[in-house]
Amino acid sequence: MTAPARTSGPVEASPGRLFRHRDFRLLWTGHTVSAVGSNMTAVALPLVAVAVLDATTFQVAVLTAAAWLPWLFAGLPVGAWVDRVRRRPVMIAADLVAAALFASVPAAALLGLLTVGHLLVVALGAGLARVFFETADQVYLPTLLRPEQVPEANARLHATQTASYLVGPGLAGLIAQLVGAVTAVALDALTFLLSALCLRRISAVEARPHRGAGTTSLRREVAAGLRFVVRDPYLRVLTVFGAASNIGLTGYQAVLVVFLVRSAELPAGLVGLLIGLASLGGVVGAALAARLARRLGTARTLLFAGALTGPPALLIPLAGAGARTAWLVLGGMLVSLGVAIGNVVKGSFRQTYTPHRLLGRVTVSMHLLNYGTIPLAALLAGALGAAWGPHGAIRAMTAWLALTPLILLAGPLRRRRDLPTAPS
Template identity: 85%
Template sequence: MTTLAGVPAPARSGGLHRHRDFRLLWAGQAVSAVGSNVTAVALPLVAVAVLDASTFQVAVLTAAAWLPWLLVGLPAGAWVDRVRRRPVMIVCDLVSAALFLSVPAAALLDLLTVGHLLVVALGAGLARVFFETADQVYLPVLLRPEEVPEGNAKLHATQTASYLVGPGLAGLIAQLAGAVTAVLLDALSFLVSALCLGRIRAVEPRPGRSDDPTSLRREVLDGLRFVVRDPYLRVLTVFGAASNIGLTGYQAVLVVFLVRSAELPAGLVGVLIGLASVGGLVGAALATRLARRLGSARALLLAALLTGPPALLIPLAGPGPRVLWLVLGGALVSLGVAVGNVVKGSFRQTYTPHRLLGRVTVSMQLLNYGTIPLAAVAAGALGAAWGPAGAIRLMTAGLALTPLILLIGPLRRRRDLPATPA
């Protein structure tokens, strides 16, 4: 076995816990993920509690964070395939830190507006496009192919744990010191991530560059064609897009629903959203084991079943004991999402030729993530017309039907996903 640079890779005892560079990547992303999930609750709380924003404005705030995937996703993937990825990730962390630091600074000067929050969400979303694309391509540089599933499982388990810790921490900080202070924590987390990335020692080989000014467009089309023509990536892309419409749709108005309809205090809102994510922690821990025991294709189908129908429990949430429906439904949905993301992420990273990985990643994410701002705006419009509860009912009903998409492709006939394209 050799690394990408052609250097023989000795067997590693103790797993990835003894891999110094992976530990640094893991630690940085863990801290950053907690900070980002603090902000996922804190920013809408700032809009609602500090600026008295409407339901539609809060939904547009969510849309702004995901809109860059539609605007620059494809050229970003082609560009990332041309450069070293670690410097890109460090710059994205520093830009995000500066953007989120501007929120408490503006609040201190009494200059904070909903427009300012929208600019911050849009700018941080733009940085996220480049960071996540580079990150997907960088992991196979650090790890051998057989280590990639374990690396993805560890990173996703940490990401899922942040869904539990981040919202609860956001609610606690918002209760004690105000929602604006919670945003400051996210800014600091990006600085920690940049520091960890800066300490990685592995030398990343420089990708080949083209002097042809028209090659960028051709490279973008190469990535799109690969996804469109591949029966596995194609169906997974459509399923991911449909799932994200339902997931983002109900999540975009969930904070407004819990604060204004269920009349829950900010601290409890964060705790409930965190508890609803606990299933994801279990799912990330079990994903590789399920894929080995059931087969990776069957594990994906099981994950889809857990992601879809249990979402119908979420609209049953209400004041008092009825909030437990949110926790139960959310826990099952997050369990399915975690298993699916680990299996799909590892499959894409090992199945796709590495020279195309950045372009294939953003080609899939263009549809996967590009539907998110549209879903958030649609949920906001529905929430304004029918109330947050009506919007959540419609979005979860759509999410419950999404597993049927996976039955269209070749997945239903296989135990395991293929290792290489046909």
């Protein structure tokens, strides 16, 4: 007979006390500058492809797919490997690799050698660096803070991450309008260098992985992480929901820039501003997530977040030129609000619920399906865009996204107020 799982909401931590933690401040600063740069590139790379290289709708969608493809072929072994090593050096190395890749874009442009193929290589390489960084980061944060500080730290990190969805695209559009999209990519390279510098200055000495790490085969360690996710009813349903919703989210986002530039005939500066405003709900969601989880319960908050992530997406295809751009902003704000709330609660739950020796493998096992659907969704959206036009592709992908919250009702969440704090 198994003991019942303990339940509780997130523990409230003092924000002021958390920001007096020097090492967390450095980690947070590095995250912030890198996130702003990455979200500049998310708009700048498609703008470079469309405005500089005259890429097709399908080529732009493939560019998005390339950035996420490494989760499919490298995610599982990276997760097992990260559980064997210290994580901070991995994160620093990933930052430096990403900086070099993005710096190659303006260098190639200056030499007249820039091609769509070059952009695809950069997107693929930076995506691989991201696999290493994000997997190591998820395992590193709980070693830097006490368990009761992790939910608040996740909320702070996610708040700045979602704020970067507003600031990054807006800056990218403005810079592209003034001096060209290639310059925005060059600035992203600098943000990764700043992130690496911040991580390098963290003074906490990370403990070596436990003695058993590395004594079994990589394949067995990968299998252990997969089994834990597949057998756990909470992680399993959250993984499936994340994968399904990412199909819709990535699908419409992969062709959104093409639609706004070519169909709605909007200038590059306004495109970045609109995409940034559509992400504003994420800033609010990250700030409210911990408070909502305490008041409603963590399980109920995830159901609420799922409801916001789905049906409001149906407003996005109504967008067009002039006043109709408001539909994109309203729909995007509601969707980003739900995504932010869900990500904060889910991330804190995974970090505190999963045994730490398995955390890297469990994280990447969930990401394998969550992020692994993204390149497939981008390719699907590109194919639909080629057949039906970008507007038709956006309608199809948002209709799918609107249905995904039903998945959460298939698991144990609907019967609980709070998520458990440990496996039963």
